[in-house]
Amino acid sequence: MPLPAALLARLQKRGIVKEKEEKPVTLTPVPVSSSEPVEEVFAEDYDDPTKDQNSNLEEEESPAIIPEPENVGPLFWEVSACPNKNNPYHKCVAYCHERWGMETFNGSEDMLRKRDRMLRRHPLPEGWEEVADSESNRYYYWNVLTDEVSWLSPSHPLANVTVSAQRVKNISMDISAHLDGFDSEEDMETKSESDLSPSSSDSESEEEEMVVEEKRPRGGQGHGQRGRGRGRGGRREKDELDPMDPASYSEVPRGTWSTGLDRRGEAKTGADITASGPLFQQRPYPSPGEILRRNQGMPKE
Amino acid sequence: MSYMLQHLHNGWQVDQAILAEEDRVVVIRFGHDWDPSCMVMDETLYKCAEKMKNFATVYLVDITKVPDFNKMYELYDPCTIMFFYRNKHIMIDLGTGNNNKINWSMEDVQEFIDIVETVFRGARKGRGLVVSPKDYSTKYRY
Numbered sequence: 001m002p003l004p005a006a007l008l009a010r011l012q013k014r015g016i017v018k019e020k021e022e023k024p025v026t027l028t029p030v031p032v033s034s035s036e037p038v039e040e041v042f043a044e045d046y047d048d049p050t051k052d053q054n055s056n057l058e059e060e061e062s063p064a065i066i067p068e069p070e071n072v073g074p075l076f077w078e079v080s081a082c083p084n085k086n087n088p089y090h091k092c093v094a095y096c097h098e099r100w101g102m103e104t105f106n107g108s109e110d111m112l113r114k115r116d117r118m119l120r121r122h123p124l125p126e127g128w129e130e131v132a133d134s135e136s137n138r139y140y141y142w143n144v145l146t147d148e149v150s151w152l153s154p155s156h157p158l159a160n161v162t163v164s165a166q167r168v169k170n171i172s173m174d175i176s177a178h179l180d181g182f183d184s185e186e187d188m189e190t191k192s193e194s195d196l197s198p199s200s201s202d203s204e205s206e207e208e209e210m211v212v213e214e215k216r217p218r219g220g221q222g223h224g225q226r227g228r229g230r231g232r233g234g235r236r237e238k239d240e241l242d243p244m245d246p247a248s249y250s251e252v253p254r255g256t257w258s259t260g261l262d263r264r265g266e267a268k269t270g271a272d273i274t275a276s277g278p279l280f281q282q283r284p285y286p287s288p289g290e291i292l293r294r295n296q297g298m299p300k301e
Numbered sequence: 302m303s304y305m306l307q308h309l310h311n312g313w314q315v316d317q318a319i320l321a322e323e324d325r326v327v328v329i330r331f332g333h334d335w336d337p338s339c340m341v342m343d344e345t346l347y348k349c350a351e352k353m354k355n356f357a358t359v360y361l362v363d364i365t366k367v368p369d370f371n372k373m374y375e376l377y378d379p380c381t382i383m384f385f386y387r388n389k390h391i392m393i394d395l396g397t398g399n400n401n402k403i404n405w406s407m408e409d410v411q412e413f414i415d416i417v418e419t420v421f422r423g424a425r426k427g428r429g430l431v432v433s434p435k436d437y438s439t440k441y442r443y
Contacts, residue, residue, distance in 0.1 A: 284392055284430075285390045286390070287390060288370060288385075289316040289319075291374075292312045292313065294373075
């Protein structure tokens with residue numbers, strides 16, 4: 001039975017599992033089948049459509065890694081430059097690649113200089129890889145074990161380590177697939193987030209400039225589920241939308257703790273509107289004094 | 302003895318009128334004096350008031366002048382009668398589905414007195430909901 005990647009890595013560190021079982025992380029182009037075991041864990045919760053969709057996603061994104069000349073170069077996920085690639089209902093076909101070609105990464109000197117400075121001060125911890133993002137023409141940092149991403153080096157005090165946008169997108173796709181194609185907010189968010197524009201500011205410190213953008217890096221494209229068995233009993237992640245949350249299947253924004261609670265002084269009817277049928281209008285009204293007291297808190301029209 | 306029905310002109314008066322009454326049912330008519338159906342009801346109330354002065358008092362409230370309760374009591378009808386006893390709203394099962402109030406005008410004096418008496422008897426025993434002596438469900442009308 002294949003072990004989850006995170007567990008495998010930990011066992012390897014302790015020497016319990018032999019090194020040769022380690023999956024090639026960086027340099028070989030990762031075939032779709034290599035992430036299959038993880039995929040199984042992922043599919044445990046959901047039905048077949050989800051799985052199909054995810055494998056489609058992988059095919060579409062085609063995470064071919066271009067090996068750098070030396071071992072220590074940043075990764076670059078080659079993606080198609082198709083303008084529709086963020087459209088969840090668009091599947092890139094061969095024509096897209098032909099017509100639009102592949103995206104290229106060309107980081108500006110300014111950005112490279114700042115990145116070098118940052119990496120010198122805040123070196124990457126173990127397990128983090130530098131990945132080039134072709135959309136923003138910047139580098140982000142990807143934890144190969146936990147699949148978390150960050151625009152800044154994770155040891156940087158201002159680094160915001162998050163789940164990748166791709167992963168959030170996958171989750172929301174799952175939900176919308178379950179709920180018959182309701183458009184979820186998260187999708188839109190992801191879309192707008194990944195609509196990065198290359199930052200062309202010439203501010204002095206690289207910290208400020210890099211922190212200004214609070215966006216999620218796109219993350220390891222096909223490897224969204226690597227090392228994250230989504231256990232049933234596990235702790236619910238913060239970004240995960242509860243399928244029963246109205247925000248996941250309708251237009252309403254995601255609520256906060258106090259959303260929907262009665263606010264003081266809000267005028268409402270004395271009838272019990274939560275009851276329907278024979279119970280409606282069968283509860284006593286409050287006394288006039290009580291109403292006057294409640295009305296006091298109300299804003300005057 | 303001529304007995305004019307008393308008007309209440311603001312929310313505070315309504316509150317005080319109900320609070321001040323210790324052992325009588327307070328019958329409040331919400332509506333407008335100029336409303337035809339209210340005029341009918343007021344006529345009935347006027348005839349009743351003297352007869353039931355031992356267990357009920359009647360007040361009239363203009364829902365335009367005193368709009369405080371319109372939303373909470375859902376006063377949309379031209380004429381609404383509500384009963385209070387010791388600062389508590391007393392419901393009557395009239396068979397209409399709306400137990401909170403009488404929202405039509407009644408012409409029969411004795412019928413109304415019977416209702417108020419039932420309310421008084423029930424409320425004095427601590428009941429919040431009493432059953433009207435007569436069923437006003439529309440099924441008997443047709």
